[in-house]
Amino acid sequence: MKVGIVGAGFSGLLSALKIAKYMDVEVFEEHARIGYPRHCTGLVSEYVFNYLGSEVGECTLNSFNRYIVRHVSRPNDEIELRFKERVYLIDRPKAEQYFADVVQSYGGIIYLSHGVKSVDARDTSISLMDGSKKRYDLIILAEGSRANIVRKLGLCREIKYLIGVQAVLRVQNELDHPYVLFGDDLSNEFFGWLVPIDEKNLIAGLADAVEPYNKLKRLISRYLRQFLNASQLSYEITEIFGGLIPMSKPCNQVINKVIGLGDAVSVTKPLSGGGIYGIYRQVRELESLKSLCSPEDLVKEYSSRVKRLLHELRLQHLIKDLINRKFNSINNLILRIIDSRINCIKVVDYDKLVIGPSEILKVLKLITLSVYN
Ligand SMILES: Cc1cc2nc3c(=O)[nH]c(=O)nc-3n(C[C@H](O)[C@H](O)[C@H](O)COP(=O)(O)OP(=O)(O)OC[C@H]3O[C@@H](n4cnc5c(N)ncnc54)[C@H](O)[C@@H]3O)c2cc1C
Numbered sequence: 001m002k003v004g005i006v007g008a009g010f011s012g013l014l015s016a017l018k019i020a021k022y023m024d025v026e027v028f029e030e031h032a033r034i035g036y037p038r039h040c041t042g043l044v045s046e047y048v049f050n051y052l053g054s055e056v057g058e059c060t061l062n063s064f065n066r067y068i069v070r071h072v073s074r075p076n077d078e079i080e081l082r083f084k085e086r087v088y089l090i091d092r093p094k095a096e097q098y099f100a101d102v103v104q105s106y107g108g109i110i111y112l113s114h115g116v117k118s119v120d121a122r123d124t125s126i127s128l129m130d131g132s133k134k135r136y137d138l139i140i141l142a143e144g145s146r147a148n149i150v151r152k153l154g155l156c157r158e159i160k161y162l163i164g165v166q167a168v169l170r171v172q173n174e175l176d177h178p179y180v181l182f183g184d185d186l187s188n189e190f191f192g193w194l195v196p197i198d199e200k201n202l203i204a205g206l207a208d209a210v211e212p213y214n215k216l217k218r219l220i221s222r223y224l225r226q227f228l229n230a231s232q233l234s235y236e237i238t239e240i241f242g243g244l245i246p247m248s249k250p251c252n253q254v255i256n257k258v259i260g261l262g263d264a265v266s267v268t269k270p271l272s273g274g275g276i277y278g279i280y281r282q283v284r285e286l287e288s289l290k291s292l293c294s295p296e297d298l299v300k301e302y303s304s305r306v307k308r309l310l311h312e313l314r315l316q317h318l319i320k321d322l323i324n325r326k327f328n329s330i331n332n333l334i335l336r337i338i339d340s341r342i343n344c345i346k347v348v349d350y351d352k353l354v355i356g357p358s359e360i361l362k363v364l365k366l367i368t369l370s371v372y373n
Helices: 010-019 046-051 054-059 092-105 148-152 212-228 276-288 295-305 307-327 330-339 357-372
Strands: 002-006 024-028 043-045 060-071 079-090 109-111 116-120 125-128 133-135 138-141 161-171 179-182 192-196 201-208 235-246 258-260 344-349
Touching: 002 010, 010 024, 010 092, 010 276, 043 046, 043 276, 046 079, 046 276, 054 060, 054 092, 060 330, 079 092, 079 330, 092 109, 116 148, 138 295, 161 212, 179 212, 179 330, 192 212, 201 212, 201 235, 212 235, 276 295, 276 307, 295 307, 307 330, 330 357, 344 357
Parallel strands: 002 024, 002 138, 024 109, 060 179, 079 344, 138 258
Antiparallel strands: 043 079, 060 079, 116 125, 125 133, 161 201, 161 235, 179 192, 192 201
């Protein structure tokens, strides 16, 4: 089967990696370099990490068994999220270059600096910016959050976004583990984060719909010192990057013999903004169908198998809506959890937001109390 893939980002390359042994793969990327421009932090759960292949071990920057959650108006209180399995920080550009090398070693072709102008779902063809047109048996649309082609094909209509911005900082003091920071002066809709890369470098990031750069500056200038235990804060910003985070419910995933993957079809986790988990689930389904010879059968079977992921994500959207309705914002929920003295939550599944049974009871109690108050 001849497969054309639009976009050599995480989803385009991971899908190419998993199918290139069995199908003829051609990937089109508008940029001249794999992995750039950067936008992602690179945090993934252990089972997603394992699926990426053993070589990705060499692209690992750090790993964690807990995050600390803080609300900036309660600097002395914190909630520890203790993970059953580790969370890995991967060097995404390096991992994507590894995916690209493997794809090419299997005979797949990656065309860099080849922007795709449009995709025609009627004859399964890709038209390039240079005016040429190529036909395929199957097309994978992995164009990322801009989703221009996906929208033209009518898979998604309106997509809501947050803007995520990040800075890599060189600091004097080590950060022990990641922090997730809530507070109205940081983000109304989301949160900020600090993730240690190594003893001397960390990522400070924040996502919101409005003025994220100014809010990230505030996070660094006003709050960073508390987390580094430093009386005098000294840091140097070595890199700034970011991108759009789709916050809409998942779009339609297929049209004719075209399959959408990743941010292009909004399979982001709504409460954390993580997109790599959804990509892992989509690619795993695609890989399991690699022996099918008919593209029609493959697309039909894929759409039915990917439904479970979509239900799971829609449930997470529902939880997010309920939180906003009941507590007005995620910031207020965090304050309620802190005030009710819940200071440690065991996280059984990082991606599916499954927490330990005793924590479920505590959170249910808190929600029930807030319903009757
Ligand atoms: C600030 C921030 C932090 C994040 N942190 C995390 C995290 O820690 N963990 C996590 O799981 N997720 C995280 N995410 C989300 C994650 O980065 C995305 O879900 C993921 O990158 C989506 O991969 P993708 O392949 O769908 O899109 P992308 O990685 O954006 O790749 C799309 C590719 O398609 C190319 N392209 C687009 N249009 C065309 C065209 N017309 N022709 C040719 N090429 C084209 C682009 O150049 C790009 O290379 C973060 C996102 C942001 C913004």
